[in-house]
Amino acid sequence: MRSLTFSSTLIGIEAHLVGVEVVVSNGLPGLTVVGLPDAAVSEAGARVRSALKLTGVNLPPRRMVVNLAPADLRKTGSGFDLALALGLLEAMGEIPQGILQDCLVVGELSLAGEVRGVRGVVCSLTLARRTERISRILLPACQIGELPQWSDIEVVPIENLEQAMRYCRGEVALESTPSSVMSSPKTAVSNDLRDVRGQALAKLGLEIAAAGGHHLALSGPPGCGKSLLASCLPGLLPPMTEWEVAEVAAIASVCQERTDSRVRPFRAPGNGISSAALLGGHQPGEVTRAHRGVLFLDEFPEFRRDSLEALRVVLEEGQVKISRARFRTIYPAHFTLVCAMNPCPCGRFGVAGEICICTPNQVQRYRSKLSGPLLDRFDLLVSLTRVPLVESSEVEAEESSEAVAQRVSDARKLQADRGFLNRDLRGPNLLQALGWKNQDRAFAYQLAESSRLSMRAFEKWLRVARTVADLKQAESVSRRELLIARSVRFSVDAEESLVS
Ligand SMILES: [Zn+2]
Numbered sequence: 001m002r003s004l005t006f007s008s009t010l011i012g013i014e015a016h017l018v019g020v021e022v023v024v025s026n027g028l029p030g031l032t033v034v035g036l037p038d039a040a041v042s043e044a045g046a047r048v049r050s051a052l053k054l055t056g057v058n059l060p061p062r063r064m065v066v067n068l069a070p071a072d073l074r075k076t077g078s079g080f081d082l083a084l085a086l087g088l089l090e091a092m093g094e095i096p097q098g099i100l101q102d103c104l105v106v107g108e109l110s111l112a113g114e115v116r117g118v119r120g121v122v123c124s125l126t127l128a129r130r131t132e133r134i135s136r137i138l139l140p141a142c143q144i145g146e147l148p149q150w151s152d153i154e155v156v157p158i159e160n161l162e163q164a165m166r167y168c169r170g171e172v173a174l175e176s177t178p179s180s181v182m183s184s185p186k187t188a189v190s191n192d193l194r195d196v197r198g199q200a201l202a203k204l205g206l207e208i209a210a211a212g213g214h215h216l217a218l219s220g221p222p223g224c225g226k227s228l229l230a231s232c233l234p235g236l237l238p239p240m241t242e243w244e245v246a247e248v249a250a251i252a253s254v255c256q257e258r259t260d261s262r263v264r265p266f267r268a269p270g271n272g273i274s275s276a277a278l279l280g281g282h283q284p285g286e287v288t289r290a291h292r293g294v295l296f297l298d299e300f301p302e303f304r305r306d307s308l309e310a311l312r313v314v315l316e317e318g319q320v321k322i323s324r325a326r327f328r329t330i331y332p333a334h335f336t337l338v339c340a341m342n343p344c345p346c347g348r349f350g351v352a353g354e355i356c357i358c359t360p361n362q363v364q365r366y367r368s369k370l371s372g373p374l375l376d377r378f379d380l381l382v383s384l385t386r387v388p389l390v391e392s393s394e395v396e397a398e399e400s401s402e403a404v405a406q407r408v409s410d411a412r413k414l415q416a417d418r419g420f421l422n423r424d425l426r427g428p429n430l431l432q433a434l435g436w437k438n439q440d441r442a443f444a445y446q447l448a449e450s451s452r453l454s455m456r457a458f459e460k461w462l463r464v465a466r467t468v469a470d471l472k473q474a475e476s477v478s479r480r481e482l483l484i485a486r487s488v489r490f491s492v493d494a495e496e497s498l499v500s
């Protein structure tokens with residue numbers, strides 16, 4: 001007797017279809033799994049045998065072979081247990097023939113036959129939805145809350161093996177509708193700009209960063225509110241598209257994190273983090289967990305230098321390529337980077353009324369940790385100062401994140417029409433996007449010349465000016481936007497000295 005059903009295996013954050021073929025025949029009794037299984041898959045036999053026994057089914061003393069196809073694809077994880085058990089039941093004639101041939105089955109089995117959650121169940125759902133021959137997915141009932149919206153496929157939540165058997169025999173109807181799982185669309189739970197007192201320039205910087213997708217560096221003494229400001233950024237970004245929500249849900253599912261995938265991620269790893277945890281390995285790293293959201297690195301110069309160098313490549317490519325022995329994958333990593341740093345190791349350099357105790361050498365070393373090429377990725381460098389107590393206690397109505405987010409959303413629409421996010425504008429595309437008049441161009445070149453701007457710094461300035469114009473819904477970049485952009489980016493001299 002033979003049976004065929006489907007399951008899936010994860011590579012990176014993508015699930016791949018695996019055919020589970022079971023043949024029960026005469027021969028030496030035993031259960032063999034073939035088709036490049038890893039240890040967890042090979043051990044499935046023991047779990048399945050016990051689960052079946054405790055569900056009241058004894059395996060016959062016959063030869064049982066399970067083939068996982070395609071044979072050249074490495075199968076990992078414990079998600080094959082349920083498919084294997086149901087395949088065996090079908091091949092033994094315990095459940096009707098052919099019942100599983102349009103099913104994708106995922107789930108780990110406990111020895112008693114309970115169905116346990118697996119990594120990447122959202123990825124399996126995505127796979128099932130886009131595979132034509134699959135019209136149903138059987139998955140662990142405990143993971144139903146992790147799933148994003150679906151409408152095009154039957155989702156069958158399974159609690160235990162016995163229930164799965166009864167479902168296949170048509171004795172119980174198990175169905176789950178998206179409406180029972182999904183609540184109303186959610187707004188971001190991040191901090192609100194209304195809670196930040198003063199810091200008008202930094203807020204403008206944040207708004208521009210949100211609108212143009214620019215990476216942002218904040219420099220200022222400890223306690224001036226850099227972290228609070230950064231945590232407001234996800235709430236300023238436009239709502240995610242359905243596709244983006246699915247991506248974020250898939251990543252959370254692979255990491256087995258319970259997060260609300262309708263809210264843009266905000267990740268703030270500490271500076272002691274290893275390269276592997278930041279960039280990823282067998283599990284997605286922080287850069288991938290921040291995908292479609294914000295990665296905030298506080299005390300930026302304290303991060304490991306090799307991590308920062310690798311980060312530069314990630315920013316350029318929008319993805320991480322992991323290549324280890326026998327393991328190769330690509331994780332998406334498209335995020336806005338916000339980094340914060342003190343002006344010097346002690347944090348008092350240049351602060352009015354305070355004395356810096358660092359030697360010039362220490363200051364230089366601290367700043368030089370930001371290598372030129374990485375610093376180059378930041379279009380915005382905003383300098384913050386501590387808000388005096390008098391000012392911070394003034395109860396003045398601050399603009400809410402919601403109002404700013406509306407402007408950001410309108411500005412993004414203009415960029416979508418042009419086909420480029422402003423942070424990706426370079427060379428001819430940038431000059432074309434500016435749409436400036438002759439006198440404004442002359443003004444920009446003159447100002448750049450007099451302040452000895454490098455070509456690179458000049459382009460950054462123009463990109464930021466384009467975003468300022470977008471926020472005002474202005475067709476072309478004029479002198480006014482150029483000047484605003486210049487005031488937000490911190491002194492170019494400072495930037496150049498950081499690079500050198
Ligand atoms: Zn100092």
